[in-house]
Amino acid sequence: MKKCTYLLFPLLLIAFLSGCSDDDELTNVKLAEVTRSIFYAPQYVALELGYFEEEGLDVELQTIPGGDNVMISLLSGASDIGLVGSETSIYVAAQGADNPIINFAQLTQTDGTFLVSREPIEDFSFDDLIGSDFLGQRVGGMPQMVGEFVLKENGIDPQEDLHLIQNIDFANIASSFVSGTGDFVQLFEPIASQFVEDGVGHIVASFGEQSGNVPYTVYMASDSYLNENEETATKFTRAIYRAQQFIQTASPEEIADIVKPYFADSDISLLVSSIDRYQAQNSYAEDPLLEEDTWEQLKAIMDEAGELPADIPYESIVNTEIAETVINE
Missing domain, CATH: 3.40.190.10 (Periplasmic binding protein-like II)
Incomplete structure (x- = not known):
């Protein structure tokens, strides 16, 4: 009887531990x-x-x-x-x-994007965008829609007042700006801050602050x-x-x-x-x-x-x- 009991205990222990392992997966x-x-x-x-x-x-x-x-x-x-x-x-x-x-x-x-200008601008106004080349985001995406909403709220018609560039893939927008495309660009962090540090651009406005929740x-x-x-x-x-x-x-x-x-x-x-x-x-x-x-x-x-x-x-x-x-x- 004792021998059977000793043999049974390890089997029960293994079954118990296996059950715990399944529960903890x-x-x-x-x-x-x-x-x-x-x-x-x-x-x-x-x-x-x-x-x-x-x-x-x-x-x-x-x-x-x-x-x-x-x-x-x-x-x-x-x-x-x-x-x-x-x-x-x-x-x-x-x-x-x-x-x-x-x-x-x-x-x-x-919104998580910031407006970055190629040149430093003191006392920025959205009127400074008029006539500029604006490197925007993909049509139908939140960055583009919020961006255009903010521009209109500030009296800028994106289609009439800007040369709006929207034919560049999201992944290539930053590199396109670095290579010389656009006077202004709409960027997420940390790229916006990277551009400031590298002297490539200057953050002049936040679309998040402008658009609300x-x-x-x-x-x-x-x-x-x-x-x-x-x-x-x-x-x-x-x-x-x-x-x-x-x-x-x-x-x-x-x-x-x-x-x-x-x-x-x-x-x-x-x-x-x-x-x-x-x-x-x-x-x-x-x-x-x-x-x-x-x-x-x-x-x-x-x-x-x-x-x-x-x-x-x-x-x-x-x-x-x-x-x-x-x-x-």
């Missing part, structure tokens, strides 16, 4: 970001500080340039969650998708994914919310040190100055809740740009329950 989440940007600093904080792992998630990050490509990845199931401009979900919904893309957690709440970049997933993986989406949002809270109180130097592995080619001082600019204009959302008034502002900007394909109701492609659950815990 991380849930894989394939995350597609539309670009690598210091504008998404809270996301990299959540990755580096282990917030996702603490929620039981193994987040697999990949960069997929182009909002349309992120949508294709989500709709095909190649990615689970996308970080991209919320306008893309409107484009998909307007096409009558059977499995619409749902916005469930906001990351940034202002909009759901600029948002985490989204297909309706079917959220229905089948609500707990995973909630855990994901909880990790992002922790990072958003961290960002609100941490210094630019502390944040830059944490996210530096994602920007190996950028000098740490540039990351610090970029984060400082975004913090100063409240670009990083304080929580993941996408509110209806900012959704209406987004549609107004799209409509002004002639890019709103349909008046998609807020409640049809925005899920607030996940964010509200996390915030109220």
